Amino acid sequence: MAGTARADDLTARTRIRDAAVARYGREGFGVGLRVIAEDAGVSAALILHHFGSKDGLRAACDAHVLAEIRQSKERALGAGSTQDVLLQLASMDEYAPLVGYALRSLQAGGDLARDFVEHFIADAEVYIAEAVDVGTMRPSRDEKARARYLTVQGxxxxxxxxxxxxxxxxxxxxxxxxxxxDRMMLPTVELFTHGLMTDNTMLDAYLLYVCDPPEAPDAARSA
Structure with a gap:
């Protein structure tokens, strides 16, 4: 019986979290706990039991969204075949609540949004490093700066x-x-795949301009 109660407890917690992610993604963080409770089919008191407060629920949602997007990015960057990429595109709809949540977090601003983005950047450093290791992404002169740029740009x-x-x-x-x-996928993938410049003129000029420029990665030096 104890095991069943524990499983029910975890199911309710997950249901509340997923309902909150979906509702926050659609309408923003001004939504009250009673609305989320109704979406999840529980009482507002049960939300407080599991998460302590609305801020606690937000923190749990942040952690879940970051983890899910991290796994999705790792699969996309590590895709070993065209079929893998097509499967990623076909599953886009299931990630819509996560994307909506991330955008609402950015719109809300403040320390929570900054922390959210910093976690995105830290995760990007990890899965980009893994992509470099397996050879699906080129190395960079400054991996941390590239991860930050790609996160902010995206x-x-x-x-x-x-x-x-x-x-x-x-x-x-x-x-x-x-x-x-439909508007952005082709130019984004084309740019990431083939690059933009036809030679190193702009990069070389910039490296002469900055003090103590970072070394080229080994793969670039040997190319």
Missing amino acids: LGALLLDMTLNPPADPTDVVSMLHGYR
Whole structure:
């Protein structure tokens, strides 16, 4: 009986967290606990029992979203075949609540948003390093700076596109994500795959300009 009670407890906690991620992603963090409780089919008191407060629930949602996006990125960057990439694209809709949540966090601003982005960057450093190790991504002169740039560029582009091209229903994250994919996926993948410049002129000029430029990675020196 104790084991069953524990399993039910974990199921309720997961159901509450997932309901909160979905609702926050659609409507922002002003949503009250009673609304989330109704979505999850529980009482507001049970939310407080599991998470202590609304801030505690937000922290649990942050951790879940970061972990899920990290795993998705690792799979995408480590994709070993065209089929793997196609499967990633086909499963885009299931990640819509996570993307919506991330965007709402950025819109909310403040320390929680900054912490959220810093966690994104730290995770990016890890899965980019893994991609470099397996040979699906080129090494960088400054891996930390590249991880920060890619994170800020990716989140910023998505947030700006959502602002400029809002869906008819502002809570329809799936529609927003499909529109972003249709507008941005090809140029993004093409740029990441083939690069932009045809030679090193701009990079060489910049490295002459800065003091103590970082060394080229081994793969670049031997190329």
